[in-house]
Amino acid sequence: MQNKTALVTGITGQDGAWLAKLLLEKGYTVVGAARRNSNRNLYGLKYLGIEEQVKIVDMDLLDYSNIYDVITTIKPDEIYNLAAQSFVAASFKQPLSTGMVDGMGVAYILDIVKTFLPTTKVYQASTSELYGKVVETPQKETTPFYPRSPYAVAKQYAHWMMVNYRESYNIFATCGILFNHESELRGKEFVTRKITNHVAKYSLGDKEVLRLGNLNSSRDWGYAKDYVEGMYLMMQQDNPDTFVLATGTTTTIRDFVNHAYNAINIEVKWEGDGVDEKGFDANTGEQLVMVDPQFFRPAEVELLVGDATKAKEVLGWTPKTSLDELVKIMVDHDIKLNS
Numbered sequence: 001m002q003n004k005t006a007l008v009t010g011i012t013g014q015d016g017a018w019l020a021k022l023l024l025e026k027g028y029t030v031v032g033a034a035r036r037n038s039n040r041n042l043y044g045l046k047y048l049g050i051e052e053q054v055k056i057v058d059m060d061l062l063d064y065s066n067i068y069d070v071i072t073t074i075k076p077d078e079i080y081n082l083a084a085q086s087f088v089a090a091s092f093k094q095p096l097s098t099g100m101v102d103g104m105g106v107a108y109i110l111d112i113v114k115t116f117l118p119t120t121k122v123y124q125a126s127t128s129e130l131y132g133k134v135v136e137t138p139q140k141e142t143t144p145f146y147p148r149s150p151y152a153v154a155k156q157y158a159h160w161m162m163v164n165y166r167e168s169y170n171i172f173a174t175c176g177i178l179f180n181h182e183s184e185l186r187g188k189e190f191v192t193r194k195i196t197n198h199v200a201k202y203s204l205g206d207k208e209v210l211r212l213g214n215l216n217s218s219r220d221w222g223y224a225k226d227y228v229e230g231m232y233l234m235m236q237q238d239n240p241d242t243f244v245l246a247t248g249t250t251t252t253i254r255d256f257v258n259h260a261y262n263a264i265n266i267e268v269k270w271e272g273d274g275v276d277e278k279g280f281d282a283n284t285g286e287q288l289v290m291v292d293p294q295f296f297r298p299a300e301v302e303l304l305v306g307d308a309t310k311a312k313e314v315l316g317w318t319p320k321t322s323l324d325e326l327v328k329i330m331v332d333h334d335i336k337l338n339s
Protein backbone atom coordinates (compact mmCIF):
# COMPACT_ATOMS: atom_id res chain seq x y z
CA MET A 1 0.00 0.00 0.00
CA GLN A 2 1.23 3.47 -0.83
CA ASN A 3 0.73 6.52 1.28
CA LYS A 4 0.44 9.28 -1.26
CA THR A 5 -1.92 12.20 -1.58
CA ALA A 6 -3.67 12.87 -4.88
CA LEU A 7 -5.56 16.02 -5.78
CA VAL A 8 -8.24 15.21 -8.35
CA THR A 9 -9.81 18.26 -9.98
CA GLY A 10 -13.20 17.74 -11.61
CA ILE A 11 -14.19 15.37 -8.81
CA THR A 12 -17.91 15.75 -9.57
CA GLY A 13 -17.41 14.49 -13.12
CA GLN A 14 -17.51 10.93 -14.43
CA ASP A 15 -13.73 10.45 -14.55
CA GLY A 16 -13.19 12.13 -11.18
CA ALA A 17 -15.40 9.56 -9.46
CA TRP A 18 -13.88 6.53 -11.19
CA LEU A 19 -10.32 7.75 -10.61
CA ALA A 20 -10.96 8.58 -6.95
CA LYS A 21 -12.23 5.04 -6.40
CA LEU A 22 -9.15 3.54 -8.04
CA LEU A 23 -6.73 5.75 -6.08
CA LEU A 24 -8.46 4.94 -2.77
CA GLU A 25 -8.07 1.23 -3.59
CA LYS A 26 -4.36 1.90 -4.17
CA GLY A 27 -4.07 3.43 -0.68
CA TYR A 28 -4.00 7.11 -1.63
CA THR A 29 -5.49 9.93 0.36
CA VAL A 30 -7.77 11.54 -2.20
CA VAL A 31 -8.71 15.21 -2.15
CA GLY A 32 -11.31 16.11 -4.74
CA ALA A 33 -11.57 19.66 -6.06
CA ALA A 34 -14.76 21.16 -7.44
CA ARG A 35 -16.09 24.61 -8.20
CA ARG A 36 -17.99 26.06 -5.25
CA ASN A 37 -21.67 25.36 -5.73
CA SER A 38 -24.59 25.57 -3.31
CA ASN A 39 -26.02 22.39 -4.82
CA ARG A 40 -22.99 20.21 -5.50
CA ASN A 41 -23.68 16.95 -7.33
CA LEU A 42 -21.78 14.11 -5.69
CA TYR A 43 -23.84 11.38 -7.37
CA GLY A 44 -20.75 9.67 -8.86
CA LEU A 45 -18.97 9.39 -5.50
CA LYS A 46 -22.17 8.18 -3.83
CA TYR A 47 -22.82 5.66 -6.59
CA LEU A 48 -19.31 4.23 -6.12
CA GLY A 49 -19.68 4.21 -2.32
CA ILE A 50 -16.75 6.56 -1.67
CA GLU A 51 -18.46 9.84 -0.74
CA GLU A 52 -17.19 9.67 2.85
CA GLN A 53 -13.62 8.85 1.84
CA VAL A 54 -12.95 11.79 -0.45
CA LYS A 55 -12.29 15.18 1.08
CA ILE A 56 -13.84 17.87 -1.11
CA VAL A 57 -12.28 21.31 -1.50
CA ASP A 58 -13.54 24.33 -3.42
CA MET A 59 -11.34 25.17 -6.37
CA ASP A 60 -12.02 27.44 -9.31
CA LEU A 61 -9.65 27.13 -12.26
CA LEU A 62 -10.31 30.77 -13.11
CA ASP A 63 -8.84 31.94 -9.82
CA TYR A 64 -5.06 31.75 -9.45
CA SER A 65 -5.07 32.61 -5.74
CA ASN A 66 -7.59 29.87 -5.02
CA ILE A 67 -5.57 27.25 -6.96
CA TYR A 68 -2.40 28.40 -5.20
CA ASP A 69 -4.03 28.03 -1.78
CA VAL A 70 -5.39 24.57 -2.48
CA ILE A 71 -2.22 23.15 -4.00
CA THR A 72 0.23 24.60 -1.49
CA THR A 73 -1.97 23.60 1.46
CA ILE A 74 -2.55 20.02 0.34
CA LYS A 75 0.94 19.52 -1.14
CA PRO A 76 -0.22 16.59 -3.25
CA ASP A 77 2.20 14.01 -4.62
CA GLU A 78 0.05 13.81 -7.74
CA ILE A 79 -2.41 16.21 -9.34
CA TYR A 80 -4.91 14.82 -11.85
CA ASN A 81 -6.42 17.75 -13.71
CA LEU A 82 -9.76 16.44 -14.92
CA ALA A 83 -11.64 19.71 -14.44
CA ALA A 84 -12.88 21.36 -17.61
CA GLN A 85 -15.80 22.79 -19.47
CA SER A 86 -15.91 19.44 -21.27
CA PHE A 87 -19.01 19.71 -23.46
CA VAL A 88 -17.79 20.48 -26.98
CA ALA A 89 -21.16 21.87 -28.15
CA ALA A 90 -21.26 24.36 -25.25
CA SER A 91 -17.77 25.61 -26.11
CA PHE A 92 -19.14 27.18 -29.30
CA LYS A 93 -21.55 29.23 -27.15
CA GLN A 94 -18.98 29.98 -24.42
CA PRO A 95 -15.66 30.10 -26.27
CA LEU A 96 -13.96 32.58 -23.96
CA SER A 97 -14.76 31.05 -20.58
CA THR A 98 -13.97 27.61 -22.04
CA GLY A 99 -10.59 28.98 -23.09
CA MET A 100 -9.92 30.38 -19.65
CA VAL A 101 -10.87 27.22 -17.74
CA ASP A 102 -9.60 24.55 -20.13
CA GLY A 103 -6.51 26.42 -21.28
CA MET A 104 -5.38 29.07 -18.83
CA GLY A 105 -6.45 27.04 -15.77
CA VAL A 106 -3.82 24.47 -16.69
CA ALA A 107 -1.16 27.15 -17.04
CA TYR A 108 -1.99 28.33 -13.50
CA ILE A 109 -1.58 24.82 -12.10
CA LEU A 110 1.70 24.28 -13.93
CA ASP A 111 3.17 27.55 -12.81
CA ILE A 112 2.23 26.95 -9.18
CA VAL A 113 3.77 23.47 -9.32
CA LYS A 114 6.92 24.77 -10.99
CA THR A 115 7.38 27.54 -8.44
CA PHE A 116 6.28 25.93 -5.18
CA LEU A 117 6.12 22.13 -5.50
CA PRO A 118 8.38 21.11 -8.38
CA THR A 119 8.34 17.40 -7.47
CA THR A 120 4.55 17.10 -7.65
CA LYS A 121 3.46 15.06 -10.68
CA VAL A 122 0.77 16.55 -12.91
CA TYR A 123 -1.62 14.67 -15.18
CA GLN A 124 -3.56 16.63 -17.79
CA ALA A 125 -6.71 15.35 -19.46
CA SER A 126 -5.81 15.96 -23.08
CA THR A 127 -8.34 14.65 -25.57
CA SER A 128 -8.87 13.01 -28.94
CA GLU A 129 -10.72 16.22 -29.89
CA LEU A 130 -7.21 17.64 -30.50
CA TYR A 131 -7.14 15.56 -33.71
CA GLY A 132 -10.39 17.16 -34.89
CA LYS A 133 -10.34 17.24 -38.67
CA VAL A 134 -8.02 14.30 -38.71
CA VAL A 135 -4.90 14.29 -40.86
CA GLU A 136 -4.08 10.62 -40.20
CA THR A 137 -6.06 7.49 -39.28
CA PRO A 138 -5.78 5.91 -36.78
CA GLN A 139 -4.60 8.75 -34.57
CA LYS A 140 -1.57 8.23 -32.34
CA GLU A 141 0.77 10.35 -30.20
CA THR A 142 2.66 11.66 -33.23
CA THR A 143 -0.43 12.59 -35.29
CA PRO A 144 -0.60 16.38 -35.84
CA PHE A 145 -3.51 18.20 -34.22
CA TYR A 146 -6.30 20.01 -36.07
CA PRO A 147 -8.76 21.22 -33.40
CA ARG A 148 -12.31 21.95 -34.56
CA SER A 149 -13.94 23.67 -31.57
CA PRO A 150 -13.10 26.30 -28.96
CA TYR A 151 -12.93 23.35 -26.53
CA ALA A 152 -10.27 21.61 -28.58
CA VAL A 153 -8.33 24.82 -29.20
CA ALA A 154 -8.19 25.48 -25.45
CA LYS A 155 -7.14 21.89 -24.80
CA GLN A 156 -4.39 22.28 -27.39
CA TYR A 157 -2.99 25.27 -25.50
CA ALA A 158 -3.08 23.27 -22.28
CA HIS A 159 -1.46 20.27 -23.93
CA TRP A 160 1.47 22.24 -25.31
CA MET A 161 1.93 24.09 -22.01
CA MET A 162 2.29 20.69 -20.36
CA VAL A 163 4.88 19.64 -22.92
CA ASN A 164 6.65 22.98 -22.62
CA TYR A 165 6.87 22.86 -18.80
CA ARG A 166 8.06 19.27 -19.02
CA GLU A 167 10.84 20.23 -21.42
CA SER A 168 11.73 23.62 -19.93
CA TYR A 169 11.58 22.99 -16.18
CA ASN A 170 11.78 19.23 -15.79
CA ILE A 171 8.28 19.12 -14.28
CA PHE A 172 6.57 15.71 -14.30
CA ALA A 173 3.82 16.86 -16.65
CA THR A 174 2.07 13.93 -18.34
CA CYS A 175 -0.78 14.06 -20.85
CA GLY A 176 -3.33 11.38 -21.56
CA ILE A 177 -4.90 11.80 -24.98
CA LEU A 178 -8.07 9.91 -24.15
CA PHE A 179 -10.56 8.99 -26.82
CA ASN A 180 -14.24 9.10 -25.85
CA HIS A 181 -14.85 7.14 -22.68
CA GLU A 182 -18.30 6.66 -21.28
CA SER A 183 -20.04 5.00 -18.36
CA GLU A 184 -23.21 5.02 -16.31
CA LEU A 185 -21.81 8.21 -14.71
CA ARG A 186 -21.55 10.12 -18.00
CA GLY A 187 -23.45 13.44 -18.13
CA LYS A 188 -26.76 13.19 -19.96
CA GLU A 189 -25.80 15.95 -22.42
CA PHE A 190 -23.25 13.63 -24.07
CA VAL A 191 -24.62 11.55 -26.89
CA THR A 192 -24.08 8.05 -25.44
CA ARG A 193 -25.84 8.74 -22.16
CA LYS A 194 -28.52 10.78 -23.90
CA ILE A 195 -29.25 7.68 -25.99
CA THR A 196 -29.07 5.07 -23.19
CA ASN A 197 -31.20 7.21 -20.90
CA HIS A 198 -33.78 7.69 -23.66
CA VAL A 199 -33.82 3.98 -24.53
CA ALA A 200 -34.20 3.07 -20.84
CA LYS A 201 -37.19 5.39 -20.52
CA TYR A 202 -38.63 4.02 -23.76
CA SER A 203 -38.46 0.49 -22.35
CA LEU A 204 -40.35 1.75 -19.29
CA GLY A 205 -43.17 3.16 -21.39
CA ASP A 206 -42.09 6.72 -22.30
CA LYS A 207 -42.54 6.59 -26.07
CA GLU A 208 -41.03 9.95 -27.05
CA VAL A 209 -39.03 10.13 -30.29
CA LEU A 210 -35.25 10.48 -29.74
CA ARG A 211 -33.92 13.67 -31.35
CA LEU A 212 -30.27 13.59 -32.38
CA GLY A 213 -27.86 15.67 -34.46
CA ASN A 214 -25.21 14.22 -36.79
CA LEU A 215 -25.79 10.46 -37.02
CA ASN A 216 -22.77 9.91 -39.26
CA SER A 217 -20.02 11.06 -36.93
CA SER A 218 -17.96 8.23 -35.61
CA ARG A 219 -16.28 7.82 -32.24
CA ASP A 220 -13.87 5.41 -30.55
CA TRP A 221 -15.80 4.64 -27.36
CA GLY A 222 -14.38 2.85 -24.31
CA TYR A 223 -15.40 2.41 -20.66
CA ALA A 224 -14.26 5.21 -18.34
CA LYS A 225 -13.48 2.74 -15.55
CA ASP A 226 -10.81 1.14 -17.77
CA TYR A 227 -9.41 4.52 -18.83
CA VAL A 228 -8.70 5.85 -15.32
CA GLU A 229 -6.39 2.85 -14.85
CA GLY A 230 -4.39 4.20 -17.77
CA MET A 231 -4.19 7.64 -16.12
CA TYR A 232 -2.88 6.07 -12.93
CA LEU A 233 -0.28 3.98 -14.80
CA MET A 234 0.97 7.07 -16.66
CA MET A 235 1.66 8.73 -13.32
CA GLN A 236 3.65 5.74 -12.01
CA GLN A 237 6.26 6.05 -14.78
CA ASP A 238 9.73 7.42 -14.06
CA ASN A 239 9.42 10.05 -16.76
CA PRO A 240 6.58 12.27 -17.98
CA ASP A 241 5.22 11.57 -21.44
CA THR A 242 2.11 11.60 -23.63
CA PHE A 243 -0.07 8.55 -24.21
CA VAL A 244 -3.13 7.79 -26.32
CA LEU A 245 -5.83 5.63 -24.69
CA ALA A 246 -8.36 4.19 -27.13
CA THR A 247 -10.01 0.93 -28.20
CA GLY A 248 -9.02 1.09 -31.87
CA THR A 249 -12.63 0.60 -32.99
CA THR A 250 -14.88 3.36 -34.27
CA THR A 251 -18.69 3.37 -34.35
CA THR A 252 -21.16 5.85 -35.80
CA ILE A 253 -23.80 7.52 -33.66
CA ARG A 254 -26.39 5.62 -35.74
CA ASP A 255 -24.75 2.31 -34.80
CA PHE A 256 -24.57 3.28 -31.15
CA VAL A 257 -28.35 3.83 -31.34
CA ASN A 258 -28.69 0.34 -32.84
CA HIS A 259 -26.64 -1.18 -30.00
CA ALA A 260 -28.71 0.66 -27.36
CA TYR A 261 -32.10 -0.44 -28.77
CA ASN A 262 -30.73 -3.97 -29.20
CA ALA A 263 -30.08 -3.98 -25.46
CA ILE A 264 -33.88 -3.81 -24.98
CA ASN A 265 -34.47 -6.27 -27.85
CA ILE A 266 -35.56 -3.74 -30.46
CA GLU A 267 -34.11 -3.70 -33.94
CA VAL A 268 -33.95 -0.26 -35.58
CA LYS A 269 -34.68 0.16 -39.30
CA TRP A 270 -33.36 3.39 -40.86
CA GLU A 271 -35.01 5.30 -43.70
CA GLY A 272 -34.28 8.60 -45.45
CA ASP A 273 -31.19 10.80 -45.66
CA GLY A 274 -29.68 13.82 -43.94
CA VAL A 275 -32.16 15.81 -41.86
CA ASP A 276 -34.96 13.52 -43.11
CA GLU A 277 -33.40 10.33 -41.78
CA LYS A 278 -35.59 8.45 -39.29
CA GLY A 279 -35.24 5.29 -37.24
CA PHE A 280 -38.20 2.91 -36.81
CA ASP A 281 -38.89 -0.18 -34.75
CA ALA A 282 -38.33 -2.89 -37.40
CA ASN A 283 -41.14 -4.98 -35.89
CA THR A 284 -43.88 -2.48 -35.11
CA GLY A 285 -42.99 0.36 -37.52
CA GLU A 286 -43.18 2.86 -34.66
CA GLN A 287 -40.85 5.87 -35.09
CA LEU A 288 -37.97 5.88 -32.59
CA VAL A 289 -35.43 8.43 -33.83
CA MET A 290 -35.38 11.69 -35.81
CA VAL A 291 -32.71 14.21 -36.77
CA ASP A 292 -32.94 17.62 -35.12
CA PRO A 293 -30.56 20.23 -36.61
CA GLN A 294 -30.39 22.08 -33.26
CA PHE A 295 -27.85 19.41 -32.25
CA PHE A 296 -25.56 20.04 -35.24
CA ARG A 297 -22.25 21.77 -34.43
CA PRO A 298 -20.80 24.72 -36.34
CA ALA A 299 -17.78 22.52 -37.12
CA GLU A 300 -17.91 18.76 -36.65
CA VAL A 301 -15.30 16.13 -35.85
CA GLU A 302 -16.40 13.39 -38.23
CA LEU A 303 -14.23 10.42 -37.40
CA LEU A 304 -11.98 9.47 -34.51
CA VAL A 305 -10.22 6.17 -34.01
CA GLY A 306 -7.17 5.81 -31.82
CA ASP A 307 -4.05 3.67 -31.83
CA ALA A 308 -3.08 2.86 -28.22
CA THR A 309 -0.05 0.72 -29.07
CA LYS A 310 2.31 2.89 -27.03
CA ALA A 311 0.10 2.61 -23.91
CA LYS A 312 0.01 -1.16 -24.36
CA GLU A 313 3.76 -1.47 -24.79
CA VAL A 314 4.95 1.02 -22.16
CA LEU A 315 2.14 0.90 -19.56
CA GLY A 316 0.75 -2.57 -20.18
CA TRP A 317 -2.68 -0.91 -20.59
CA THR A 318 -5.46 -2.31 -22.74
CA PRO A 319 -9.20 -1.60 -22.60
CA LYS A 320 -11.17 -4.47 -21.05
CA THR A 321 -14.78 -3.62 -21.85
CA SER A 322 -16.39 -4.08 -25.28
CA LEU A 323 -18.86 -1.60 -26.72
CA ASP A 324 -21.71 -4.10 -26.26
CA GLU A 325 -20.81 -4.57 -22.60
CA LEU A 326 -20.56 -0.80 -22.14
CA VAL A 327 -23.96 -0.17 -23.73
CA LYS A 328 -25.54 -2.87 -21.58
CA ILE A 329 -24.02 -1.42 -18.38
CA MET A 330 -25.38 2.02 -19.28
CA VAL A 331 -28.85 0.92 -20.40
CA ASP A 332 -29.30 -1.39 -17.36
CA HIS A 333 -28.19 1.41 -15.03
CA ASP A 334 -30.57 3.90 -16.66
CA ILE A 335 -33.48 1.46 -16.45
CA LYS A 336 -32.85 1.11 -12.70
CA LEU A 337 -32.47 4.85 -12.26
CA ASN A 338 -35.71 5.64 -14.11
CA SER A 339 -37.77 2.84 -12.54
Ligand code: F7E
Binds near residue numbers: 089211
Ligand atom coordinates in the same frame (compact mmCIF):
# COMPACT_ATOMS: atom_id res chain seq x y z
O1 F7E B 1 -20.65 13.97 -29.10
C1 F7E B 1 -22.71 13.76 -32.16
C2 F7E B 1 -21.85 14.99 -31.96
O2 F7E B 1 -21.09 15.34 -27.06
C3 F7E B 1 -20.21 12.88 -29.84
C4 F7E B 1 -16.27 14.97 -24.46
O3 F7E B 1 -16.07 14.15 -23.33
O4 F7E B 1 -15.36 13.30 -25.88
C5 F7E B 1 -16.50 14.11 -25.69
O5 F7E B 1 -16.72 14.96 -26.80
C6 F7E B 1 -20.69 13.00 -31.26
C7 F7E B 1 -20.46 14.36 -31.93
O6 F7E B 1 -18.96 13.98 -27.25
C8 F7E B 1 -25.95 14.43 -30.74
O7 F7E B 1 -22.05 15.92 -33.03
C9 F7E B 1 -25.17 13.65 -32.59
O8 F7E B 1 -20.00 14.14 -33.24
O9 F7E B 1 -21.06 12.82 -26.86
P1 F7E B 1 -20.51 14.05 -27.49
P2 F7E B 1 -17.70 14.63 -28.01
O10 F7E B 1 -18.04 15.90 -28.66
O11 F7E B 1 -17.10 13.56 -28.86
C10 F7E B 1 -14.11 13.97 -26.07
C11 F7E B 1 -13.01 12.95 -26.14
C12 F7E B 1 -13.89 15.06 -25.09
O12 F7E B 1 -12.75 15.38 -24.75
C13 F7E B 1 -15.05 15.86 -24.66
O13 F7E B 1 -14.79 16.55 -23.45
O14 F7E B 1 -22.10 12.80 -31.28
N1 F7E B 1 -24.11 13.94 -31.79
N2 F7E B 1 -26.31 13.96 -31.96
C14 F7E B 1 -24.56 14.42 -30.63
N3 F7E B 1 -23.90 14.83 -29.54
C15 F7E B 1 -24.65 15.23 -28.48
N4 F7E B 1 -24.00 15.62 -27.36
N5 F7E B 1 -26.02 15.29 -28.54
C16 F7E B 1 -26.71 14.89 -29.63
O15 F7E B 1 -27.96 14.92 -29.65
